[in-house]
Amino acid sequence: MIRIENISKDFGNKKTGVVHALKNISFTLRDGEITGLLGVNGAGKSTLLRLIYGLQTPTTGDIFVDDINVQKNPDSARQRLGVLPDDTGLYKRLTARENIHYFGELQGLSPADLSKNSQELISLLAMENIAERRADGFSLGERMKTALARAIVHQPQHILLDEPTNGLDVITTRAVRHMLLTLRDQGRCVLFSSHLMHEVGGLCDRILIIAGGEIVADGSVAEIIAQARTATLEDAFIKLSQVTERTSGQVSEQGESHVN
Amino acid sequence: MLTKQNIAMALVVLRKELKDALRDKRALRMAFLPPLYFVAIFVGLVIFAVNIANDKKVAGVNSIPVYVEGEQNLPELVAWLREQGADIKPIESGAFQQVKDKKIDFALILSDEAKQKRAKGESAPVWLVYDGANQKLSSSIGFVRSQIYVWGSRVGAVNLMARGIAPDVGSPIQLREENIADEQKMSVYLLASVPLTLLLAAFIGSVGFSADMTAGERERRSLESLLITPAATFSIYLGKWLTSTLLTIVILIIQLALLAIAFRFLPFNQLGLRVDVDAVDLIKIFWVLLPVVFFAVALQLSLSIFAKSFKDAQSLIAALVFIPMLLNFYTMFNPGMFYEWWLWVPVLGQAVVIKEVLLGGTIAAFAFWKFWLVAIAITVGTFWLGIKQLRRPKIIYG
Numbered sequence: 001m002i003r004i005e006n007i008s009k010d011f012g013n014k015k016t017g018v019v020h021a022l023k024n025i026s027f028t029l030r031d032g033e034i035t036g037l038l039g040v041n042g043a044g045k046s047t048l049l050r051l052i053y054g055l056q057t058p059t060t061g062d063i064f065v066d067d068i069n070v071q072k073n074p075d076s077a078r079q080r081l082g083v084l085p086d087d088t089g090l091y092k093r094l095t096a097r098e099n100i101h102y103f104g105e106l107q108g109l110s111p112a113d114l115s116k117n118s119q120e121l122i123s124l125l126a127m128e129n130i131a132e133r134r135a136d137g138f139s140l141g142e143r144m145k146t147a148l149a150r151a152i153v154h155q156p157q158h159i160l161l162d163e164p165t166n167g168l169d170v171i172t173t174r175a176v177r178h179m180l181l182t183l184r185d186q187g188r189c190v191l192f193s194s195h196l197m198h199e200v201g202g203l204c205d206r207i208l209i210i211a212g213g214e215i216v217a218d219g220s221v222a223e224i225i226a227q228a229r230t231a232t233l234e235d236a237f238i239k240l241s242q243v244t245e246r247t248s249g250q251v252s253e254q255g256e257s258h259v260n
Numbered sequence: 261m262l263t264k265q266n267i268a269m270a271l272v273v274l275r276k277e278l279k280d281a282l283r284d285k286r287a288l289r290m291a292f293l294p295p296l297y298f299v300a301i302f303v304g305l306v307i308f309a310v311n312i313a314n315d316k317k318v319a320g321v322n323s324i325p326v327y328v329e330g331e332q333n334l335p336e337l338v339a340w341l342r343e344q345g346a347d348i349k350p351i352e353s354g355a356f357q358q359v360k361d362k363k364i365d366f367a368l369i370l371s372d373e374a375k376q377k378r379a380k381g382e383s384a385p386v387w388l389v390y391d392g393a394n395q396k397l398s399s400s401i402g403f404v405r406s407q408i409y410v411w412g413s414r415v416g417a418v419n420l421m422a423r424g425i426a427p428d429v430g431s432p433i434q435l436r437e438e439n440i441a442d443e444q445k446m447s448v449y450l451l452a453s454v455p456l457t458l459l460l461a462a463f464i465g466s467v468g469f470s471a472d473m474t475a476g477e478r479e480r481r482s483l484e485s486l487l488i489t490p491a492a493t494f495s496i497y498l499g500k501w502l503t504s505t506l507l508t509i510v511i512l513i514i515q516l517a518l519l520a521i522a523f524r525f526l527p528f529n530q531l532g533l534r535v536d537v538d539a540v541d542l543i544k545i546f547w548v549l550l551p552v553v554f555f556a557v558a559l560q561l562s563l564s565i566f567a568k569s570f571k572d573a574q575s576l577i578a579a580l581v582f583i584p585m586l587l588n589f590y591t592m593f594n595p596g597m598f599y600e601w602w603l604w605v606p607v608l609g610q611a612v613v614i615k616e617v618l619l620g621g622t623i624a625a626f627a628f629w630k631f632w633l634v635a636i637a638i639t640v641g642t643f644w645l646g647i648k649q650l651r652r653p654k655i656i657y658g
Contacts, residue, residue, distance in 0.1 A: 053488050056653050079490040089480035093283040094276070105272040106489040108265075134283075150485070 001189060002029040002052060002158055007061035009047055021047045023213040029191055034184045036204035037193040040241050043210045045193040046086050049160050053083045065158060082156035084164055088147045092136035096127060096146045099135060100153050107154035121149040125175050141172040148176065159183060161192035165199060177203055197234040211241040261494050269491040273499020277473055281503060287468030291507060295515035298457045299522055305450055306526045313531055324400045329355035330370035334378060340411045359389045365397055366390035368404060455614035456588040458515065459607055462552040463584050465511040466504040467577045470560035473500040475573030484656050493647050504557040512549055516542050541617050547628060548610050551635030558639045562646035565655060583607055603630045606638065
């Protein structure tokens with residue numbers, strides 16, 4: 001379970017202009033559920049995820065992972081998290097298996113668990129053909145599968161994925177989707193962000209729509225469609241996002257030009 | 261900080277980084293070839309210097325041709341010159357004109373007047389004709405001139421003795437000259453370059469690896485994933501530091517071993533230098549360099565964290581090269597200079613001490629402890645700086 005309590009995040013300063021990336025957000029992510037995080041570019045999805053895994057600190061509010069305060073105990077919180085960040089890179093001179101093992105070891109897995117878990121993931125994601133190959137020259141799909149396996153090799157209770165199926169082919173996307181369902185059925189808490197409505201609609205038990213730094217909708221696909229009074233999830237998403245964006249203006253979710 | 265867990269994690273990082281580094285052919289070349297190049301060049305230059313020295317000794321004076329007009333007028337002097345190794349080339353007449361026309365470089369003219377005066381026991385005038393503008397001649401002219409003086413004083417001494425007077429009366433001063441220019445000076449400079457290259461190896465030997473582990477991690481966007489793991493920043497940094505430190509130590513050992521072989525077989529004595537470097541000296545040099553490795557690697561890592569890519573990092577750390585270079589050149593060109601406080605200055609102190617060890621001098625034991633104190637202070641400081649930087653969002657996402 002991940003609890004977000006009154007989280008706000010501002011970037012910038014008076015000189016460069018303050019951007020309110022997140023505005024007083026609260027929600028709870030439950031175990032045994034896949035939650036989809038939807039939002040247009042710059043809505044604050046990546047910022048929210050970065051706050052949860054503790055690489056950025058909120059301006060106000062608290063985040064708890066199984067009652068562990070992320071700001072106070074970031075390392076213990078991270079032990080319970082498996083994270084696939086946006087645009088993550090591999091170690092090119094290591095094989096796919098070595099990449100996965102390295103992160104497993106950093107998570108403190110025993111050698112026996114490490115080889116068992118990584119072998120399971122390699123089979124689940126159909127990576128046998130690339131397991132012993134060095135990552136240099138991997139296709140986008142191969143990179144993504146390796147990064148995904150690396151992120152969850154320690155079998156974390158909570159899994160955060162930032163656009164995990166971005167640019168993947170149909171077969172790989174299906175493998176990833178299948179894996180997410182397996183993880184949910186094991187009782188894990190899964191949060192993933194995406195731009196793909198059909199994917200979110202087909203996979204998620206619950207959807208959060210974030211726009212202008214606020215949660216503008218929270219519920220199942222049917223509930224959100226009903227709330228927006230539209231025919232499809234896509235229409236609902238556009239309608240809800242646009243209303244908020246128009247009222248609050250565009251915000252950036254990239255931290256690079258901002259001072260934390 | 262130094263908990264069992266943190267050290268275990270640092271070892272995980274070390275293992276991975278070593279594996280990664282040993283597969284990085286570009287960084288390996290950058291790290292391990294310079295010591296080989298240096299020792300090869302050093303050996304080549306020393307052999308070159310020895311050859312020049314030997315040429316001058318064995319065949320050197322013989323190769324000075326001396327044109328003489330009127331050999332028959334002072335045959336004893338010409339015989340003396342020949343004995344001293346001059347290659348006498350007799351000229352019938354017109355030597356002065358030939359020198360003027362630049363047909364020959366210089367000439368010794370022994371006139372009839374010289375013969376007559378010599379016969380009477382008076383000072384015999386001899387002419388040495390040369391073009392003073394020609395700098396190349398200075399050593400040949402100097403040779404002929406000094407040999408004439410020597411002969412003159414010898415003849416004078418014999419004359420005095422024949423008259424029952426001690427020859428010393430005629431020569432109140434005996435000037436002895438020793439010219440250490442040319443090949444000897446060159447070998448002193450060559451020897452002075454050894455501390456420089458050793459310090460360079462210690463200072464920037466593993467730059468490629470350090471840049472790859474920090475800026476490279478940022479460039480390939482793996483830093484964020486790495487920092488999401490529960491491994492403490494200290495462990496990650498320590499693991500990376502250990503990797504570069506170990507690799508630099510290997511580079512240093514290779515360079516020292518190659519130098520040891522070079523010192524063992526190079527004929528420094530032929531250059532008039534006494535270079536007596538044994539195993540203990542090499543261990544001393546290694547012990548002097550080790551603190552440099554410690555803080556230099558920390559500096560490399562902490563500096564390259566600020567670079568966004570491997571290339572940026574390389575140019576950033578390349579600036580580090582100037583520290584050992586400048587300090588070393590200072591000691592090279594001011595060989596006699598030394599102040600006690602130099603031992604507190606990192607790199608400068610080491611340069612002085614290594615040169616001292618190579619030339620067989622003794623070093624006070626406290627010098628080593630000064631090096632360690634300074635190095636530990638810098639290492640801890642830069643470690644702290646690097647660890648603070650690593651988790652800044654600007655570094656992770658910038």
